[in-house]
Amino acid sequence: MRTKIVAGNWKMNKNLEETEALLAELAAKLPDTRAEVVVAPTFVNLSTAVNHLENSIIQVAAQNMHFAEDGAFTGEISADMLLNIGVETVILGHSERRSLFGEDDELLSKKVKTALVKDMKIIFCFGEELEDRKSENHFAVVESQLKNALFGLNKADWKQIVLAYEPVWAIGTGETASPEQAQEMHAFIRKTIAAAFDAKIADEVTILYGGSVKPNNAKEIFSKPDVDGGLIGGASLKCNDFMEIVKAI
Numbered sequence: 001m002r003t004k005i006v007a008g009n010w011k012m013n014k015n016l017e018e019t020e021a022l023l024a025e026l027a028a029k030l031p032d033t034r035a036e037v038v039v040a041p042t043f044v045n046l047s048t049a050v051n052h053l054e055n056s057i058i059q060v061a062a063q064n065m066h067f068a069e070d071g072a073f074t075g076e077i078s079a080d081m082l083l084n085i086g087v088e089t090v091i092l093g094h095s096e097r098r099s100l101f102g103e104d105d106e107l108l109s110k111k112v113k114t115a116l117v118k119d120m121k122i123i124f125c126f127g128e129e130l131e132d133r134k135s136e137n138h139f140a141v142v143e144s145q146l147k148n149a150l151f152g153l154n155k156a157d158w159k160q161i162v163l164a165y166e167p168v169w170a171i172g173t174g175e176t177a178s179p180e181q182a183q184e185m186h187a188f189i190r191k192t193i194a195a196a197f198d199a200k201i202a203d204e205v206t207i208l209y210g211g212s213v214k215p216n217n218a219k220e221i222f223s224k225p226d227v228d229g230g231l232i233g234g235a236s237l238k239c240n241d242f243m244e245i246v247k248a249i
């Protein structure tokens, strides 16, 4: 049985007071669930989140990190800094990091390696652009994103990896991949991993879908056999919406 996960990527939203208010509401309203629930507030509020959620099963993730141990990297955050405040999960490769901050497969592969050395859990994001899908290159693009960042790993490393397929054209646009499109890609991802590693790893890795998941479409998307949950942006900023999505798993 694969681990089900619903993760909220808060992006650059919520100041301290808003963060505290949303965390309190989430902790109070979290329904009984078989899923792991994760929230990723902005860096400056991670400590607050860890403290607030001390007695909750909700986990805290960072939205990014640097690959270096420490040093002259102005404005960056290291794995040890995250671990030191109790954050053991990191989102890497989000499409906004790729497109707005120039993170490419080579850089992401370094970040993945560091996170693994530090024994962190990684939510690794990838997905094709609209152009890729229109030109029917989406499978090739996804395969190369996975290959370049993850296919150099050892088999044992996969225990720490969660995949998040996020077609760029569906992020923040209100346009969702259809449940069939999500299923088709998730099945392809498993097939690709089985070929590069083995069937057991492919079968056991949790693959989330992300891109305009909302309370009204979550159930149908999550009902697909290869979809193990979601990475939620906009809808994770409202407690009731996020809780409805958690209930949908």
Ligand code: PGA
Pocket (backbone or CB within 6 Å): 009, 166, 170, 171, 172, 173, 174, 210, 211, 212, 213, 231, 232, 233, 234, 235
């Ligand atoms: P969205 O964002 O749910 O607002 O589309 C998803 C994401 O960026 O992870």
